[in-house]
Amino acid sequence: MKNLTGEQYAATKYNVYQVRESMPLMEFLMTEMHGISRNRAKDLLKGHAVFVNSQSVTKHDFALLPGMEVRVSKHRRSTELDSQWIKIVYEDKDIIIIEKQPGILSAGTTGRQFCVKTILDEYFKKRHFSCHAHVVHRLDRETSGLMVYAKSIEAAQILQENWKQRVFDRRYVALVEGNVEQEGGTIENWLRDNKACVTYSSPVDNGGKLAITHFRVVSRSDKYSLIELRLETGRKNQIRVHMADMGHPVCGDEKYGSTMNPLHRLCLHAFRLYLYHPRTGVRMEFETPYPTGFLKINI
Numbered sequence: 144m145k146n147l148t149g150e151q152y153a154a155t156k157y158n159v160y161q162v163r164e165s166m167p168l169m170e171f172l173m174t175e176m177h178g179i180s181r182n183r184a185k186d187l188l189k190g191h192a193v194f195v196n197s198q199s200v201t202k203h204d205f206a207l208l209p210g211m212e213v214r215v216s217k218h219r220r221s222t223e224l225d226s227q228w229i230k231i232v233y234e235d236k237d238i239i240i241i242e243k244q245p246g247i248l249s250a251g252t253t254g255r256q257f258c259v260k261t262i263l264d265e266y267f268k269k270r271h272f273s274c275h276a277h278v279v280h281r282l283d284r285e286t287s288g289l290m291v292y293a294k295s296i297e298a299a300q301i302l303q304e305n306w307k308q309r310v311f312d313r314r315y316v317a318l319v320e321g322n323v324e325q326e327g328g329t330i331e332n333w334l335r336d337n338k339a340c341v342t343y344s345s346p347v348d349n350g351g352k353l354a355i356t357h358f359r360v361v362s363r364s365d366k367y368s369l370i371e372l373r374l375e376t377g378r379k380n381q382i383r384v385h386m387a388d389m390g391h392p393v394c395g396d397e398k399y400g401s402t403m404n405p406l407h408r409l410c411l412h413a414f415r416l417y418l419y420h421p422r423t424g425v426r427m428e429f430e431t432p433y434p435t436g437f438l439k440i441n442i
Contacts, residue, residue, distance in 0.1 A: 155192070157214040162207045163370070169203035171213065191233045191240075191427060192216040199427045224266050229259055232289065232429055234423035237298045239263065239276070240291050242431050245408045249290065250283040252364055265290060266320035266352075278311075279303050280377065288315065288413025289429055290436070293421065301421035306377075312417035315372045316361070318437050319391040320403050323368040330385040334378045341398065344382040344388055354378040356385045367394070367440055369433075382411060387427045406436045 160175045172184040172193070187193050188201045194214045195205065203329070207213070216235075224231055228247045233240040242261065243249070248258040255261070263276035276292040277299035291310075293299035302309050332344045335351025345351065355375035363371045368391060372382055386392050387399040394403050394410040416429045 153336075157216055160195060160213045160215070162209055162211040162213060165206065165208055167203065168195070168200060168205040168207055168213070171207050172215070174361075175213070176215070187215060189252070191429060199425065201428065201430075224262075225387075226262055229262055232431070233427075237295065237420065238291055238293055240289060240416065240429050243282055243287055243290055245285045245287045248284050250278040257390070259290070260292070267294075267329065279305070282413060283380070283383075283409070283411075285409035285414065286315075286411045287434065289431055290415040291418065293415060298421040302418075308419070309421060310416070310418045311416060313374050313377070313413065315374070315411060315413050316413035316433050316437060317370050317372060317382065317386060317412075318371055318394045318406070318440060319368050319386050320366075320401060321368065321391050322363050322365050323360050323370060323389070323391050325360070330354075330356045330388060332356070332385075334381060334384060334386070336379070343383050344384050352376070352378050354381045356381060356386070369413055369437060405440055408436075410434075410437060412437070 153412055158176075159442050160171070162171065169181070169188070169440060173179055173181065173188065176184075188203055191199050191201060192215055194202055194216070195207065196211055211216065229241045231239060231241055241263070243259055248256070250260045254367055260276045263330040267274055267276070271362065272294075274294040276294070277296060279291060279293055279299050279302040282290060290300070290428050293302060300337050331353060332346050332354060333349050333351040334342050334344055334354045335349050336342050344354070353376060357373040359371050360368055361371055370386075374381065383396050383399045387396070392401040394401055394405060395408050396411075412434050414431050414433060418427055419425065
């Protein structure tokens with residue numbers, strides 16, 4: 144974790160508080176911030192506006208100790224975007240974190256194609272921001288979850304050129320077909336597209352790209368399993384192909400062999416995105432709950 148310099152903090156604009164006695168973070172915020180409401184304190188935490196010793200913290204019961212420093216960002220999450228397709232989770236002058244719904248492209252193949260990028264560009268235009276959304280990674284059209292877009296070419300380049308160092312934890316949750324008997328493990332092989340643009344795997348180097356996925360089973364039944372997946376590499380259709388390789392395709396993924404679609408969608412969601420800020424280096428942690436439908440399936 145990289146600590147911020149005073150100059151960097153000043154540029155980001157924070158209220159700074161010193162911890163003098165042990166107490167939970169929520170209680171501390173309500174005390175130090177002149178009696179703000181519990182709901183307001185929760186909003187600050189959920190909005191990733193609270194940093195303890197330079198690290199983003201969202202847990203209301205985080206245990207503060209004397210000597211720690213709490214900084215609360217003056218930037219607020221915007222409520223000016225009303226879209227059925229995306230929700231803004233966090234925004235500052237360099238990046239914007241959104242939660243994408245299934246059914247929309249991350250970026251179009253043409254400049255005017257409707258996608259997350261065009262929604263964000265219109266949002267910036269309406270707010271009179273002189274910036275555009277720069278794509279640094281993608282989710283499949285039918286995959287939902289957390290994404291980061293850069294608001295400048297410089298921020299995009301830092302994220303793209305140092306992706307593995309800057310984005311240090313990405314996790315997905317998937318509802319897959321059948322009972323996955325293993326508690327967890329790692330899938331490692333090479334992925335390559337055929338002439339029909341279908342990604343296929345090989346246990347040996349086939350001229351494609353090495354793909355590594357770590358997984359653990361959250362819950363299971365004879366019919367379905369709920370699985371958490373951590374990407375070590377980020378290849379096209381990686382999770383979908385790897386689950387199919389295991390004989391447990393992602394529900395709703397007809398392209399890779401699924402015959403069960405209980406939720407009428409591809410049951411894959413990017414629920415965690417941990418990264419270091421491209422300009423300040425601050426560690427930032429974003430998570431969204433598992434989709435409700437994934438949990439309601441009888442597993």
